[in-house]
Amino acid sequence: SQQGEEDPQALSIQEGENATMNCSYKTSINNLQWYRQNSGRGLVHLILIRSNEREKHSGRLRVTLDTSKKSSSLLITASRAADTASYFCATVNSGNTPLVFGKGTRLSVIA
Amino acid sequence: DAGVIQSPRHEVTEMGQEVTLRCKPISGHNSLFWYRQTMMRGLELLIYFNNNVPIDDSGMPEDRFSAKMPNASFSTLKIQPSEPRDSAVYFCASSLSEGGDTQYFGPGTRLTVL
Numbered sequence: 138s139q140q141g142e143e144d145p146q147a148l149s150i151q152e153g154e155n156a157t158m159n160c161s162y163k164t165s166i167n168n169l170q171w172y173r174q175n176s177g178r179g180l181v182h183l184i185l186i187r188s189n190e191r192e193k194h195s196g197r198l199r200v201t202l203d204t205s206k207k208s209s210s211l212l213i214t215a216s217r218a219a220d221t222a223s224y225f226c227a228t229v230n231s232g233n234t235p236l237v238f239g240k241g242t243r244l245s246v247i248a
Numbered sequence: 249d250a251g252v253i254q255s256p257r258h259e260v261t262e263m264g265q266e267v268t269l270r271c272k273p274i275s276g277h278n279s280l281f282w283y284r285q286t287m288m289r290g291l292e293l294l295i296y297f298n299n300n301v302p303i304d305d306s307g308m309p310e311d312r313f314s315a316k317m318p319n320a321s322f323s324t325l326k327i328q329p330s331e332p333r334d335s336a337v338y339f340c341a342s343s344l345s346e347g348g349d350t351q352y353f354g355p356g357t358r359l360t361v362l
Contacts, residue, residue: 167348179252179339179353180291225291229348235281235304236351240290 141169141226149210149245156213158242160226161206167229168237169202171211174223183211183224212225252354254340260360266328269357272321273342281351282315283326283339291339297323298346330361 144159160169168187172180186193186202186209193200201211213220223243227236253272257295261267281296295305297317305315312331317323327334337356343349 172348177356179341179355180351181353182350185350234348235279235293235296235346236348237293238291 143239143242147243158211160209162228170223170227216246221246264329267330269325271323272342272359277342279343281341282334286336328337332361
């Protein structure tokens with residue numbers, strides 16, 4: 138079953154702007170992860186945020202988690218053309234269950 | 249480490265033929281996952297193994313699909329007979345454990361069934 142739903146499905150911005158992608162999910166989670174997929178490649182892990190965390194940073198990435206709203210957001214600051222990719226959120230329910238991926242947001246950064 | 253290795257990278261076959269996709273996980277990882285990605289359905293988990301044992305194959309679409317993991321360093325996904333609707337990119341991923349650890353994906357196998 139699909140857990141995370143990303144929004145928007147597609148996003149186009151100018152280089153240097155910030156990009157925000159959102160993920161909503163339905164049931165309680167253990168952690169939530171964001172992945173990036175460049176065209177023709179496999180997914181690459183970006184960041185993991187646990188259910189007891191509210192915000193996490195990694196370089197130009199900022200992830201927030203609101204468990205009361207069952208949502209997360211990924212902010213990419215000062216975007217670059219190389220950030221053009223699809224971004225997926227993946228949730229982990231309690232127990233030893235594997236990740237459940239959403240359908241992703243396609244980000245285009247125009248130089 | 250070389251990361252997750254998949255072969256072949258591209259496969260073009262005719263309907264009815266048997267297709268075998270191969271995966272070598274990262275050394276030391278105990279869990280291995282097979283996914284299928286299409287534009288229509290997104291990324292679907294087909295089956296995953298923990299310590300070489302299949303744990304959940306509920307995502308395998310039909311009996312035409314089978315997967316094995318004979319040892320910790322090798323897994324196969326077989327489609328027999330293949331059909332045009334099986335055309336997709338198939339990814340293998342591995343992680344330290346099944347329970348929500350970071351997954352490391354291979355480059356994928358793009359399968360086209362004519």
